[in-house]
Amino acid sequence: MxxxxxxxxxxxxxxxxxxxxxxxxxxxxxxxxxxxxxxxxxxxxxxxxxxxxxxxxxxxxxxxxxxxxxxxxxxxxxxxxxxxxxxxxxxxxxxxxxxxxxxxxxxxxxxxxxxxxxxxAARPPALEDGRSLAHGRLRLDLDGWRALWAGQEVGLTVTEFSILRLLASMPAKVFSRDAIIDRLHGPGFAVTDRTIDSHIRNLRHKFAAAGGDDLIETRAGIGYRLGACGTA
Structure with a gap:
């Protein structure tokens, strides 16, 4: 359709x-x-x-x-x-x-x-045996496009989920703001660093409300990477 x-x-x-x-x-x-x-x-x-x-x-x-x-x-x-x-x-x-x-x-x-x-485009209904990413208390249901913290679902926008999925795909990697923009939109899109910062702030706020205060780590002057997510 x-x-x-x-x-x-x-x-x-x-x-x-x-x-x-x-x-x-x-x-x-x-x-x-x-x-x-x-x-x-x-x-x-x-x-x-x-x-x-x-x-x-x-x-x-x-x-x-x-x-x-x-x-x-x-x-x-x-x-x-x-x-x-x-x-x-x-x-x-x-x-x-x-x-x-x-x-x-x-x-x-x-x-x-x-x-x-x-x-x-490819957001089918959530499946119990669907593909997922997990790190500490964080779990991402990639088929259902759902984010969970300690089993509790956290409602995210498409862009917020996409950013978190990118960080969770390589938890040890620090992603610059430009790298995040390129992964989300492709090279050449005019998206400001402050826009990415706002999405990150939203993610932190939403997960903090669920008990996840260590979701995303900031590396000053470099960018962001996935935090300990309750593993420390």
């Missing part, structure tokens, strides 16, 4: 531009001009990804993201007319997977959408 992308922006010209580019790339699209309509469509159509403008009247994109994250792990790509770091960081901390600043190239947006969808 074609993958459906929900495009949310109060500017009809931007929606038209994105819809044309996404459909040309072989994706199905649905549109919403405000946050309330977006929430309704997300509930009724279960899109594979949401492109979400931050600066909308009444119900802005950040609030829409909060409400979506209350019951869904659908990937979210934020759009904003402002390249302010606080917007970028707040959007990621609320559970966004990526961020594009207006004015943008439709080709760049499509490339980012396809990169996210590639990471979610």
């Amino acid at each position: 074609p993958r459906t992308v929900l495009v949310v922006d109060d500017d009809p010209h931007i929606r038209q531009l994105l819809v044309f580019a996404l459909q040309k790339a072989g994706l199905d699209t649905i549109e919403a001009g405000d946050g309330e309509a977006a929430l309704a469509l997300a509930g009724s159509h279960a899109p594979a990804l949401v492109i979400l403008d931050i600066n909308m009247p009444r119900l802005d994109g950040l609030e829409v993201c909060r409400r979506l994250r209350a019951g869904s792990d659908v990937p979210i790509l934020f759009l904003s007319s402002r390249d302010e770091e606080i917007d970028r960081i707040l959007g990621i901390e609320l559970g966004g997977d990526d961020y594009v600043v207006k004015p943008f190239s439709p080709r760049e947006v499509v490339a980012r959408v396809m990169a996210i969808l590639r990471r979610t």
